[in-house]
Amino acid sequence: MRSDRVEQLLAFYRGMLRIRLFEEKILDVMLPGRMFRGSSHLSIGQEAVAVGVVSALGPQDYLITSHRGHGHCLARGMDMEGAFAEIMGRSTGVCAGKGGSMHLSARDLGILGENPVVGSSAPMAAGAALALRMQGSHGVVACFFGEGAINTGAFHEAVNLAALWSLPVVFVCENNRYAISVPVDVASARAKAIHERALGYGIEGHRIDGMNVLDVYDISMAAIEKARREGRPSFLVFDTYRFVGHHTADSEHYRPKDEVLQEFRAHDPIHFVERSVADDCIVDMTELVRIRDEVRAEVDAAFARALGAPWPSPEDALGGAYVETSASFTCTGLPG
């Protein structure tokens, strides 16, 4: 019998592949086919953080993420077809086509949503955590953002408050080294140790290899339990890298192609699992192939269904700006 750890690794592998193949579909099929609008921010290369952290969350926990949040949503169980449909702008999308790639959300899964306004998710995470605590839940909120977000005022205000009020939040920083084109050291004082910004607030700050899903999982477990039991927030900085452009329209001339290739060869988090599985001969490689085939089939099927889904009608736009059920709200004078 295989150990739990092996089962877990295989589950992580599947989880990462689901994200990778989902996003490769966006890149390889939807982009050339002009099947979505605006831009889509892919997390190819960063799947270990998504899977490692989200796997450490319990059912009562929540997450909020950034523009680069497909991975977190899928890891949390978002319906793949609904996600594809949303990105395609179909009425069956998880947000009925109103949100798109940057606004995926799923209330029933504890996904507060993607918040592409950099930094603004941090206070919302803190507020959500306070709500959980005040309502007697033991839930924790994981807040995902890139290393660019740590220089926003919103992040700072939120971390201070989370520390001060002992809120169950884990601030998860995916340091993929760039904010669009701006390298971390061009944007952040003391860029080599951004996790130490936590010290000023008296909370723990850790820097971890974000390409090793097992390490990600372990530290996340610890941080989430600390938040859950002691109400102490943490600041986890995962070193990672995005193997693709900032978004699907990025020329990427701000970084050498070599760098990308080298990172990909050396640190792809999915290869990492494949290598460690192979090195340790713990499972038959055909099992990995089988998983890959299954995931590919899942992605293809979800994609095909989404592609066949209906468009919203133009007038659907007009609904939903207001909740109109509330007793006292009389809507006579709403402007046209």
Added chain:
Amino acid sequence: MRSDRVEQLLAFYRGMLRIRLFEEKILDVMLPGRMFRGSSHLSIGQEAVAVGVVSALGPQDYLITSHRGHGHCLARGMDMEGAFAEIMGRSTGVCAGKGGSMHLSARDLGILGENPVVGSSAPMAAGAALALRMQGSHGVVACFFGEGAINTGAFHEAVNLAALWSLPVVFVCENNRYAISVPVDVASARAKAIHERALGYGIEGHRIDGMNVLDVYDISMAAIEKARREGRPSFLVFDTYRFVGHHTADSEHYRPKDEVLQEFRAHDPIHFVERSVADDCIVDMTELVRIRDEVRAEVDAAFARALGAPWPSPEDALGGAYVETSASFTCTGLPG
């Protein structure tokens, strides 16, 4: 002959007294006489920080301050009559009556102004410092604020940038323990060591007794020179206390009267000079009395002149929203 240090101490003494008596006039005469409007934020108890820091600035340097900035302005040489007149709303005020107590400024003295929007002075200080550096000046900008300001996003963004771009700014935090009614530890994580927030940005942070004007001066000199020569900003946290309310309408029920009395007895920065002078018998006490008399006469005279100054006429309000000299600005459609 007396040492330079003694001369300096006496100059500091005079500087502090000028602030104290200026503000006591506001409290004791102008408040009951309803001679100003809105509210006025007095720095009684905090004079050592104003005098110590500002005395360490050179002629090419600038300062920007908060709602509690009378002391910084006076220490920098603001005309007392002009300051009184401004607070009274007279046309001879330093801002022609448009600013009032919270907006004193003096361009020719390097006083960028008071900025009562808490935190917002920090980015402005950083920008001013960048302007100085880019124009070849060796000037430094001192940015004064209370301990409440360190929890604003603006402060954080500015410190990161000042550190990152090596801007000649000294961030001067006057920790008087309260932000209006909110004690520092109710508002700030790790309240006992707020100066350590500097660490996250890789700049120096110091915590200093703000009631000892000599210590204030010495550390400020060092920080200003460091900024001037190396472009390294610092974060100086001075422990101080305000002996009066947050503003002139404050009921002060959030802190025990005892606390105020005890702080006043033990730590008044002006008594501190008097005591050290007396203890060491370095100058005749009558000299201190003479200084006090001179300052009182100066304050009384400035006050009397200000009180006799004319009011602006109502229509003066309409001028000054726009600079109308610029060649390209045609003003035909300005709304009424």
Added chain:
Amino acid sequence: MSDPQAMRNITYAQAIRTALREEMKRDERVVLWGEDIGVYGGVYGATTGLQREFGTERVRDTPISEMAIVGMGVGAALLGLRPVVEIMYEDFLAHAADGVVNQAAKWGYMSGGQYRVPLVVRSPGGGGSGYAAQHSQNLEAWFAHIPGLIVVATCMPRDARGLLKAAIRDDNPVVFLEHKGHYTYKGDVPRDEEVLPLGKADIKRPGRDVTIVAWSKALVAALSAADELASEGIDAEVIDPRTLLPLDMDTILASVGRTRHLVVVSESHAYCGVSAEISAQVCERAFGELKRPPKRVGSHFVPLPYSEPMESYVIPDAARVAEAVRGLLA
């Protein structure tokens, strides 16, 4: 309810406090946070005693972190609290605008209706107290321009209590704008519970000759002007829209249909203000009914100066309102 026995004469601050207290007792999900709202009771006393009564969990003093005050409010509202947060001065909503406008107003819509944001953001604006340009603005027009928000601006105790209760119960985010110069203003408020409808204007004074629409503290100037005009034989109807988004144009249009004259009065600048909307809508929708073009009265278009003679010149008073009405009817 209209039995005068059943009225209490209380201040605007007390009215707001009453609404908060009643709603906090009624619904434990209602929580408050903001700067100095606890022990201090708010810089204008609107929350006095509430921390003592409801404890420090439900009534929280925050750091000076406007972005987080509102941002946390949004997050907490998503997960079931009904936060009422205070921004100490309306001007500082400029620091918190992302939370209000990009997050609270849009989260429900963007999620395809999965979420709702029952958040109330209270904030006092307005001049007249000598606080100068950065502590006196009236920014209702900003928020009224943003779909997804409800915007209330009211200065009468009874309205404040009844509408704040409605705002707290509403599942939409509400920007509830108060006037700092009005907290000690007194008025009758029913002893019994009263929840007033959002989106309904109130005719504060019926009249036949001219419709004056005015809100927040400018309403008081409008009412005094109406008294002054009455003595000259001009019978002004004064309408308080109370809610600026949605706006009760039905009431305004019906009034203009009767009086055939319109003056819109606000302390905010008329230029690109809510008063422009009202003037424009009346012209667009009741063009034929107007005998004369509408007039708008607002603060002169400058930052608010500190000194008294200048400040009171900038802010419209009863005399300026009366003058505008006379000019219109002349």
Added chain:
Amino acid sequence: MSDPQAMRNITYAQAIRTALREEMKRDERVVLWGEDIGVYGGVYGATTGLQREFGTERVRDTPISEMAIVGMGVGAALLGLRPVVEIMYEDFLAHAADGVVNQAAKWGYMSGGQYRVPLVVRSPGGGGSGYAAQHSQNLEAWFAHIPGLIVVATCMPRDARGLLKAAIRDDNPVVFLEHKGHYTYKGDVPRDEEVLPLGKADIKRPGRDVTIVAWSKALVAALSAADELASEGIDAEVIDPRTLLPLDMDTILASVGRTRHLVVVSESHAYCGVSAEISAQVCERAFGELKRPPKRVGSHFVPLPYSEPMESYVIPDAARVAEAVRGLLA
């Protein structure tokens, strides 16, 4: 200047870049900062090549710190630089509003005229690209409501170049709003230097039957609508105010005096928008000249949805403008 030989056909992005480049060469106090404006050249390419040409001191990539981007701009402007800062999306001016509105707009006034704030804040707004609700807003009405600011919103290459140059030379703070859907739009721009006056509208198409006032990308819809209407025998005059504060009402009023019909078109919401101001002012000041009440056309009053059918329904297009004109003239 109007010699066609002396024209270059360039994109809106190139026009902006040209203005920046020319002013940077002319005046070394002109400096740029913003997110990704350096190596990347701005997410819409408006600053491509400028860092290479002027160096990293004068063209600076910033952290994601909108408050500091603008706040530092104000501080630097006080001490003699002439910063042109970029906020990547107009929506994020909600994070930087304090710097624009509380500081830049007021510092000169509050100081009694001691200081001036020659700052330009550039920012692209607008929808139509599928960026959804938080990356598509048109917030010109916010800034047009604030005394002390100049607000430009223009989408034609020639205007953008000439007005940006004027904005940079102006000693007042200028909010210079661009449209993200227009950076690749081409137009003729004089080879020679051209500085256009702030505060002057431009008649983009003369006509006799109706005045259409439209700005930013809605101008393009208005111009197509005018073409469409021309084939039906309706001769529309299309006016681009270009500057929304101050607003050139003289040109608009003169036009309405000729055409006696007004339609105001904006991509921003009509409700409490600049279009309300224009409609109101025309009614108030030229009541007798209008044959019909004005009409406003703007984005429907909802956050902007992502999906194409919904998004293009919300934003007004030529058909909706033409429809409004037909309705008005019917």
